[in-house]
Amino acid sequence: MTSNIIENNCVNISFALLLICLLSYWCDLTFPKIHWFKYTSKITTIIINILIGTSLGIRWVNMQYFPLSNLYESLLFLTWCLTCIQIILEQNTNSPIIGSLITPIELFIVAFASLSLPSDMQQASPLVPALRSNWLMMHVTIMMLSYSCLIIGSLLSILFLIIWKRQFKTILISNSGGLPVSKQTLISQEQTKFNNKARNKLYNRMNILESIDNLSYRIIGLGFPLLTIGIISGAVWANEAWGSYWSWDPKETWALITWLIFASYLHARLNKLWQGEKPAILASIGFLIVWICYLGVNFLGKGLHSYGWIP
Numbered sequence: 166m167t168s169n170i171i172e173n174n175c176v177n178i179s180f181a182l183l184l185i186c187l188l189s190y191w192c193d194l195t196f197p198k199i200h201w202f203k204y205t206s207k208i209t210t211i212i213i214n215i216l217i218g219t220s221l222g223i224r225w226v227n228m229q230y231f232p233l234s235n236l237y238e239s240l241l242f243l244t245w246c247l248t249c250i251q252i253i254l255e256q257n258t259n260s261p262i263i264g265s266l267i268t269p270i271e272l273f274i275v276a277f278a279s280l281s282l283p284s285d286m287q288q289a290s291p292l293v294p295a296l297r298s299n300w301l302m303m304h305v306t307i308m309m310l311s312y313s314c315l316i317i318g319s320l321l322s323i324l325f326l327i328i329w330k331r332q333f334k335t336i337l338i339s340n341s342g343g344l345p346v347s348k349q350t351l352i353s354q355e356q357t358k359f360n361n362k363a364r365n366k367l368y369n370r371m372n373i374l375e376s377i378d379n380l381s382y383r384i385i386g387l388g389f390p391l392l393t394i395g396i397i398s399g400a401v402w403a404n405e406a407w408g409s410y411w412s413w414d415p416k417e418t419w420a421l422i423t424w425l426i427f428a429s430y431l432h433a434r435l436n437k438l439w440q441g442e443k444p445a446i447l448a449s450i451g452f453l454i455v456w457i458c459y460l461g462v463n464f465l466g467k468g469l470h471s472y473g474w475i476p
Contacts, residue, residue, distance in 0.1 A: 168223050175220040176241065176279055179213045183272040186210055190268055193261040206264055207255060214248040217241055228289045233305040237287045240278040244271050246313035266320045300402035308395035312459055314388025315427060319452030321381035322445040328374055329442055378445065382434055385448060389427045396420055419458035426451045
């Protein structure tokens with residue numbers, strides 16, 4: 166009983182801290198010279214990660230299985246994965262943009278898990294026969310990690326499109342008649358119109374845009390092989406549990422669609438078939454597809470993955 170109270174308190178405190186964290190990130194973007202906001206947001210994110218990990222750890226100890234057996238547990242684990250990746254990215258980029266993008270998603274997930282799911286779906290229960298396997302930890306953990314990477318990479322692509330549309334598309338069209346031009350060419354064309362300060366500002370914005378695009382590509386490049394391994398391990402587990410590698414279950418079908426979307430994105434980027442806006446649009450579509458695969462099919466009805474079904 167005491168452990169359940171501690172577990173629930175960890176999740177509730179995490180929700181409150183996510184609100185504080187979100188405000189800190191937004192204030193850091195608005196007032197970049199006030200370093201207190203940056204430190205607050207980073208420390209708060211680490212505390213949230215520890216609290217959610219503690220909540221999952223308590224459930225793991227109490228139930229004697231890895232806590233990924235129902236939708237509530239997988240939502241918390243997804244949030245924990247997102248905060249882990251967020252902490253790592255912030256250490257390398259030192260930019261509040263990452264946290265400002267990811268924290269609203271984390272807040273939504275924790276709110277949905279704590280406030281929207283029925284209480285009986287939040288309770289730990291004995292594993293159904295299909296989940297009593299060592300494949301549970303491997304398959305679901307890898308899938309959650311892949312979802313986390315793909316969500317973050319897609320969010321960065323959405324940010325890329327927003328900046329591209331608002332800041333640069335008008336300039337590109339007016340200077341090149343709609344034809345693609347390089348960053349250096351664009352800067353050269355604008356030299357006669359802007360003073361040095363304005364040119365430097367434009368150059369910095371182009372660098373930011375390029376950095377966001379490259380970071381999105383790298384994170385999706387990490388999430389895609391994880392998704393591939395997750396699908397393969399799931400197929401092996403399905404054959405062990407149900408006697409078939411592939412049954413066109415709604416979750417399996419949408420996982421394949423997700424794989425095809427991001428495979429197309431990476432193929433276009435690797436072969437330089439598309440650059441800039443087009444692959445970012447494809448990755449942005451992938452953001453929606455990931456959520457349909459992970460959460461949307463749970464509203465459609467029962468399938469072989471019925472443990473996550475929402476009545």
